[in-house]
Amino acid sequence: MGRFIIRRTLYAVITLFILSLTIFTVIRLTGDPVTLLAEPGARPEDLQRIRVEWGLDRPWPIQYLAFVENVATGDLGKSFNYEMPVSALYFQRLPNSLELALAATLISFVIGIPAGLISAVRVNSVWDNAGKVIALFGLAVPGFWLGLVMILVFSVWLGWLPTSGQGGWRNLIMPAVALGWYFAASLLRLTRSSMLEVLRSEYIKLARLKGLPGYVVVAVHAFKNALIPVLTLAGVNLVVMINAAVIIEVIFAWPGIGRLLYEGIFQRDFPLVQGVVMEAGIMIVGINLLIDILYAYIDPRIRLTK
C-alpha cells in the first residue's frame, strides 16, 4: 500500500510538472508575455521596466524554475487588475463556486441516479428508452443554451425566477440545472451500466435464488455496490464543476471561479488566467490521486496489479 501511494503521488507530481511546463511554454511561444502584462501602447522603457520587474529578462529555464518554485509554495502570481495574489482571489471565489457546484451535483443526482436505476432494472423497456433520450439530450443540448432558454421562459416570460446574481435558493435553481444537466446525463449512463454489471454477477443470482424479493435484491444488494463508481464520478464532477463552470457563471452573473477566469481573459490579466488554470489542474490532479488511493484501499486487487 505504501509503495502504491508513493508511485501514485509521483505520477501526480509528474502530471503537474508537465502541466506547468505546458502552460509556461504556451505563454512564451505565443508571444512576448511582457506585451500581455503591459497596457496596450506602453512605451519601450515601461516594457523594459516590467520585463525586469517580473524577471522576464532572465533565461527561460531560470524563469521556469522560478515559476515552479512559486507554484510549489502556493504563490501563483499577482493579478494585474485586482492587484491581489491570484491564490487569494481564487480562494475568495471558491465558496461561491462550491455552492453552485453542490447544487448542480444535487440536481444531477436527482435526475441521473433514479433514471439510471430504472433503466437498468427494466432494460429495453419504455423507461430504458426514456433514459436513453435523456442521456442523449444531456450531451446534445449545451448547458449554457439551456440556461439562456430558462432565463427566457422562467424569468422574462413567466417572471418566476430572478435572472442572475447570487442570493437565496431561487437564484440558484437555474444555474444549477444548467450546470448539472450534462453531468446528470453522464451519471445516468454510468448508473445504468454499473447496475447492469452488478445485476449480472453471481452474488445477485444467489440473492435471487435465496428467494429474496426483487426490490430487496435491487435496493440493498445491487445498488450499494453499483453506487461506488457513480459516487467516484460525482466526486470528480464536483471538482470539474467548481473550476469549469465558466459560461454558466457568466450567463447568470455568478461570482465564482469560472467568472474570475472570464474576467481575466477580458482584462488581459494574464497572471490571473495562468494562475486559475494552474489551480484548477492542481485540484483535479489532487482529487484523482485521492480517489486512486481510496480505491486501492478498498480493493487490494488494484494496488497489487502493475
Place this chain on the structure above:
Amino acid sequence: MTFVTERSRTVIAAAPPAATGRVKRGLRLAREVPLVPLAILVPFVLIALFANFVAPYDPTEPIAGAKIFEPPVWMAGGSAHALLGTDFQARDVLSRLIFGARVSLIVGVTGTIVAGSIGTTLGILSGYLGGWIDQAIMRVTDAWLALPGLVFAIFLATMVGPSMWNIVIILGAVYWTRYARVIRGEVLSLREREFVKLAEIAGASRIRVILRHILPNVLNSAMVLASLTIGVVIIAEASLSFLGVGVPPPQPAWGSMLSDGRSMLMVGDWWLTVFPGLCIMLVVLATQLLGDWLRVRLDPQLRNL
C-alpha cells in the same frame, strides 16, 4: 514446414474478412441506414456547402432598409425580407445561421480530424513501442486530462488569439487524449496477436508493422471515437465563440450569435437565442446518434464508452 503452414493459416484466419461478404454487408447496411441522423445532417451539410447560394443575404452586412431586431416573419412587426428576423446590426438571422453552419461543421470536422490524428498516432506509438516512450506519452495524456477540456481551450485561445483555424488547432490539441488512451489499449492487445508477431519475425520494420498491421486494425475505433468527438468539438467551438475567444466577428458563428442575442433576452427577443441553439442541438444530436449507430456497427466492445 508443417509448423509454418499452420501459422500462416492462422494469420489468414486472423486477417479481416475479404471481399466475399462485402455485397451481403452492403445490402444489410442499406437496409439499416441511420435515417434520423442523416435526415438532420445531410441538409445541414448541403446548406453549409452551398451557403453562398442558399443564404438570402450577406451575413456580415445589414439588410438595406431593414430595422434592427425585427422579429421573424410570422410575428407582428416581422417582414418577409428577413424570415427569421434581424439582429442588432439589422443583419439577416437566417443568413447568419446558414453561414454559421459552415463554421460549425468545418471546425467540428477538421478539429476532430486533428484530434484524431494526434491521438491515434500517440496511442499507437505508446502501445506498440512501450517502455519509456509509453510512459512519457501517458504522463502527457494525464497532464492534458488534468484540465477540463473547455478551460484548457479557453486558456489556449486567450493566448493564441482568435481565428477559425486557430480554434481548429486548439480544439484538436485539447481533445486528442481519449483517442490516445483507447487506441493504446487496443494496440497493447494487437501487439500480442499472431499476425503482428509473425510480421515481426518475418523481419518487417517497426514502421511497416505499424502502418500495415496495427493502423488498419485500430481505424474502426478511431472512427467511432471521431463520430462521438464531433459533437463535443462543435459545442466547444460554440462555447469559445460565445465567450468571445472563438471565431472572431463579423464572421457568423452560432456561439457568437447566442452571445449577441443575450443582451436582448431580457426584452424577450427570443429568436436571437432560440434559433442558433436549436441548430447546435440538432447537429450535435445527429452526430451523437450517428456515433451510436457506428459504434454498434463497427465495434461492439466500445459500447460502454
